[in-house]
Amino acid sequence: MVGRVGRPHGVRGQVTVEVRTDSPETRFAPGAVLRTDPARPDPLVVSGVTWHADRLVLGFRGIVDRTAAEELRGTRLLIEVPDDERPEDPDEFYDHQIIGLAAHTAAGRLGVVAEVLHLPAQDVLVVRDREDREILVPFVAEIVPEVDLTAGRILIEPPAGLLDD
DSSP states (O other): OOEEEEEEETTTTEEEEEEOSSOHHHHTSTTOEEEEESOOSSOEEEEEEEEETTEEEEEETTOOSHHHHHHTTTOEEEOOOOTTOOOSSTTOOOHHHHTTOEEEETTEEEEEEEEEEEOSSOEEEEEEETTOOEEEEEOSTTTOOEEETTTTEEEOOOOTTTTOO
């Protein structure tokens, strides 16, 4: 996910966007094609980009009024990323690289990463254990000190109480 659509901006179909990428100038350039969640019949194509204070404002082809813009509110904006592409920072990962990794603690296998939640305070991993319970793990270096994409696993060093029922 590279962004989430916020409220409409003006009356010509523009929307504010909560940016979730380190390269908004590339990901949201005019002509950029964005998939959506929930899915739309056609992807959104960026037609205009401006910044209003510290908020990104986008226009999309075919979204020409406030009503159409309001219907996009809450939509997650997604991009196609080749499987072998890596972010420049070695401590950053794309969601699709993390989802499906085996989660281990020093005591053994905990489960599998099922989802990455992008919350305002921090990212959180949703790990499903053997009983199909969800365990929420803050995705911070102190708790997840190792991500090994080659081995297909992450190491979790949980603080006291994190894994208690």
